[in-house]
Amino acid sequence: MGYSENCCQICAVSINVARVRTKHEPESAGWGYSSPEYYSGDPMSSRCTTFKEQSGCENIAHEQAEWIHIAGRGCTFDGGYNGLKIGVEEMKGMNRPRYIVKRPEDQEPDEESTDYEKESDFFLTSQTTCPPDDFEPGDLEHVRYGIDNFFPQNYCVVDMDDDMGVGVPVHDACWMIFERVCKMRLGKVDLQGFMALWARQACGNCGFQNMKQEQIIFECRQQFWKHVAGTEYLGANPVEIPGLLFGLSEHYGDYPRGDGVFMTRTPSPDNPTVPQNPTDPFSRLPAELKNMILYDLPSKDITSLRLASRSFRQLPKQLFHKLIQDELPWFWELDELKQMDDDWWREWFKDDDPEKVNNEQDAESIRRSGRGNFTKNVNWLSVYKQLCILRMGVVGVRNRARVWYLAEEIVKRVDELRRSLKERSAEPAGHDLGEDEDIPVQPTEEEDQAGLVKNGLYCPRCKICQIERQDSK
Template sequence: MSSQLRCHICGVSFNIGRVRRPDEPPAAAWDGFSTGYVLSYPAQFPGGGCPKSAQCMSVFRIPFASAEDLNGKHGFQEDMDDIEDDGDYVPDCPENDEPFELYKIPQISSANGSVSDGLQRGEPEVSSNLRRSSNEAYRRFLHLLEHPAEDFKMRPHHLDLSLATDLNSANEPLDTVPYFQTEHIAGGSDCRINCLGLEGGGYNGHNISFEDMRWCKTAQFLVRKPDQWCAAPDDDEFERSGHYFLSGLSDSVPHCDFKSEVFPRRHDVSSPNGQNVIGTLEDGQDYAMPFHPACLEVFKRASLYRYGQIDIEGLADWWFLEATQQSFYDFPRHSAVQKGKHWHHTDGDEFLAANPCFITQLPNVLAAAERLGNEIVDTSTSSKSEYTRLRCTDVFSVLPPELRSLILIHLTSPDVANLRLASRTFYQIPQYIFRSLTLREMPWLWEAWSTLDYSFWASTTGDVLEAKIKQHRQRLEKLQAAVEVLIQEGNHGNYQRNINEAAISTVQSLIESMEEEGASIKESVPAPFLLANKTNWYRLRCELARNSTSILGLRNRRRIWKDCEEILDRIERYRAEGKIMAG
């Protein structure tokens, strides 16, 4: 069985799913592969499913149709043609829909708990059911296009399947609904859909937000330059000067046996062969390094913090040297990063899928640490009268402030805390001491020291980028077509000048604005930056410590930063051994 492709920087699979909450739209759920949602296995499935206390729900979903399905390669196009030819057809309301023709749900043997789908491969009933259900599926699909606010009714996951008959107007028993056509809805944090130990599943939407997870399925690739390579206007500096370039983005990464389709096509590459493990070094030119765009942003800043420059060349060379089964799975990663062929969504490990750059809760923490006025010391725990009373007995009190600061600047946070307990003299500490501690001990909080913008690749997904570019292109083409029409219409008659000249000028101005807008689609995104003299560094550290586990994106950033430090250590070692050229 093929392995799942993983980000070579952070070690996490691209095939991550999410189970939505009842108050979220269908777009907030996805699985790791192609169904578009996490399956709702029946409550009597071996393993027990979710407990009743979880209050999970199930909802019937239209079977996922791939692009090939929509193009008629699996028998759907005939049904679409039938619908288009039927001029009298009016989409039905969901409550009046005719029943789907469905498979039976897996039969569970009471003797040994084994599961059978009840259908033998090649039985005529399979293709017959597909043909009968496809027409109605598309009728429902077209209806939802006209009424996007509607959704299929959610029902408790723990219905008595032998008594439940309210699925549709025909009172078809719920136990005829195949689990692979029902979506699981997480009722709360007690949802245990992932405890079944099956491939697939997803992280509970009650434990991680849709906004935090939006990036987790997006992959990008570092591709080796061919001999005949020409720079493009949107290339980064490292692409122009180095041996590797960036591919487009992919939001649907298949198993390792298949190539990923990316958008946009860059340097004539639309399907890079991303691999964590390559056969031989001689074959290395045919492969590409897979990574999350956000993880590359973490590596850039880890490299910048250590060397003062970004070493993408070293990163790619490290991947090439360690793209072996043993090296990849022996890399010392966080204990939550599983080493098996397939990713299992373990409850409590949701932070692994959180965006390390665009963190939803972080702006509030940074705003809370904003310092007003000219405050230069932390006085939150100082007591002036007590300080004066103990001055005569405190040996540090005789030291001038400059010497006390020199002592503090070389201490760690625990040492500073102990010193404040031991000596009242150190109750008041300059803010720059806490800033120095932050820079030394929390380099992953790059908002404190880096002004580097985020690459636009890390700010979007392949689908969103494609939709933006397509929409922009269509609007531009309409304006250009309008200019052609105005020119042709204005040239009729015996006029010395085009009578539509003013309108043409207006539309051409719109075209110029649209072209500028198109260029801005790929602009970098400014990252937050904390001004040294406008930040209460003591309060910032307190807020971060208080929320160290709840801010999932920051927790994931710390984990990835540690991996990047290990990667940089290995790059240094390989360069010292002469296995990697100096950057």
């Protein structure tokens, strides 16, 4: 068996993502699939090396790896992501996995166990200190339960009760998102349910059977991860996103004044108001009822409604606070954004004395900056629009949105599986779960015979082949 890379069970991206440094960065800013020196592929045969004047790339002789590739703006080398397109901090921790491992039956949960680990037969290891290499999981930051050697798996190759042990790899950041989604949808983190789902629906390429992964992932998933230009976001940390709050703080304000998101003007002879449409049924509704209608609609329908009726030309600011929570649930730093705004105003007015200011409005602003909650009536439309822009242009934000919706699908499946297993246990032929007994992770023979266990390297979604029709003669 040749070299093989494992992927994160949640996001399906290789644990061994690499980065090609630029000529202005230190050696530590570049790393290969298993070490700083070794990259997949031959940089000397890459087109950006042949046309180095146009690409800006170069190759530096190296004692161990023979050549180290240095990325330019036009780099086409697919052995690592171009350092000019994704920073070191943006990829932080994405080649340092954690593993879900079965806790020894003769040991009780240790002191660092989370509540969901105490309720499960499994635990999460610490992150590794180096990338995994082939079937070696990598050195752990610290060892729990005396377990430091196991077989990393994305699907069942050996039994979980095998002497070697099994470790299911996940990115630390992806697991954090899974935790958030679990708490939001189920009220708690379901580690036992996650592993029960893995034992029945794991896929070596998609994470889980028929998971709607982006199609480009299947092109990148080769023996070595193929770092296709334009897919840098797949290797970005979806939790620790450098500059995210700074990118939003400039849009966290109360302009225009009032409760509406759009600026209004006073009618004049030169700029009269638009006459009310007598055939518009919404024009007769009070503001409270119109707001109730708006708060029940998604953003796309609100846009259509504004085109159909002039009664909805102005929109309330708080409406977009709700839309952020409903349509952009992956942005959870609302409190941190508010705190950053308060800190900025406190710093801005730190040397000003309200007693020495002639304008009472300015004096009140200085006093309010010390109390906090400076910006009270935030125009959430501005924040909403900027988040949509960041989702398209910032690699970490784009990956966070992607992983969030994958985690939601996994949590949905975990919930459905838990319900079905409990229903099956209540049947006469089923295994009766005790009051304190959790669902079994290992599938039963009955489940296997019924075709409910589909666990393997491929699934119908990732193993796509063209079926040719044979004309009958």
